[in-house]
Amino acid sequence: MHEIPGTNTFPALDVRGECLVGSVNEVTVAEECRKLEVSQLNTVFKRDGKDLSVLSNINLTVYSGEFICILGPSGCGKSTLLSTIGGFSTPSSGEVRIDGEIVSAPDPRRIFVFQERGVFPWLTVEGNVGFGLFKLSSTERQQRVAHYIRMVGLEGFEKSYPGALSGGMKQRLEVARALAVNPDMLLLDEPFGALDSITRLTMRTELLRIWEAEKKTVIFVTHDIDEAVQLADRVVVMSARPGTIQEIVKIDMAHPRDISSPRYLQLRDGISRQIGLAHGI
């Protein structure tokens, strides 16, 4: 539970509690812990008069507090799936339900995080983090902004503009902006794709730390097998054209994960084979 001195706890943080990660993979998961249900989802794009099937018969259930990675080659429709979950694109058939409600439009309860170019360059770090907090009183807003700036380690940069920040800092800023409105879900679309490999590793650790602290449901789209196996509770492996779910792999390892342990390598190589990549180059 997070408390800011002088305020109440953030609403919605106290609702879950029981549906934490450990119980998710058990056979009996309470009905109310189903956060997201995608059923019989199909998406067809029209290209030059021809129908192009982008997503085909996607069925997926995600539980509250789970960290899901959607993994697949580029063009497999994983970003389309994520933006459908976010309410930005409408499926051709099938439905997406979050907490039992059909998703039809974007909503501040589920915030989309893009690569770091998603931050607003005309606002300072403070302005960006406070962007979605227009309904709060100014003291409450200031407290939240300060809290999340601290959480992502951007203290001292409150008055800086994004142009003066590094790629990793901009990415953390965008995560802080998303968390500030206290969403139940974070939808991340290859968020670390544009970062250098060292920053990317740091950002993964940071994201896991924040996820463990905030207990959000996270859906993370990536094309990086290692990233998926390092982060996720379950990895949704997709194949391309039409995009279908090939397999859902449960990563039964506790955090922090030893990325040279036999189990890690076994899981990673299993997924590589599933995608059709031979081991070794």
Added chain:
Amino acid sequence: MIAIWHFAIARSTSTLLPGPWSVVLGLVDLLQHGLLFKYVVASLFRVTWGFLLALCLAIPAGLAAGWFERLDLALNPIIQILRPISPLAWIPIAILWFGVGDAAAIFLIFVGCFFPLLVTTINAVRNIPSVHIQAGRNFGLGPVTLVMRVLLPAALPQLIVGMRITLGIAWLVVVAAEMIAVNSGLGFLIVDARNAGNRYDLVVAGMVMIGLIGLVIDICMRSLERIPSLRWTYVENA
């Protein structure tokens, strides 16, 4: 440059063209008669109103056309036909509609400013990365707040550049408009000084004032570009 001007006039045989010193005397003469201040204010008044009027109409229209592709498709042929017509070609019509006076001059400046501003705004809205618009909608902004908090600030750096160029056009147009459609202002001064006995010192004095004020306007607009929330571009951000 002033030195070259001075020596060129000193060596020339023409008696009409004034040297720098006689231009300064001309300016002093205008100041003493209270005309310089009056004419500068008259010109700035017309530019301000014509420009503001264009701004008030072009920005909302540009935001709408930039946002709704169909509106842009409908408007584009009209814009492309009207845009290349020099604002000066509108002088007879302006006089016909508004008579000789401020309204005609303001109308001409409006015509000169409206189309460049409209096209700039449409392009600025088009260039806003979709991630910013998506993020705005994701945080629950309605149509009005989306315009105020995302579209306008995102388009503003480009708009400022467009406004700077357009204000330059406005300043060109006002001089021409004043030569024909009104009887005050710096443009009128130039024509009047020539007609009333070849006072070329006053003609050049008017030109110098036009140049100086144009420079001041440009410096003011440039200082806007240095405001931190405007001092970014998508290029450096990419």
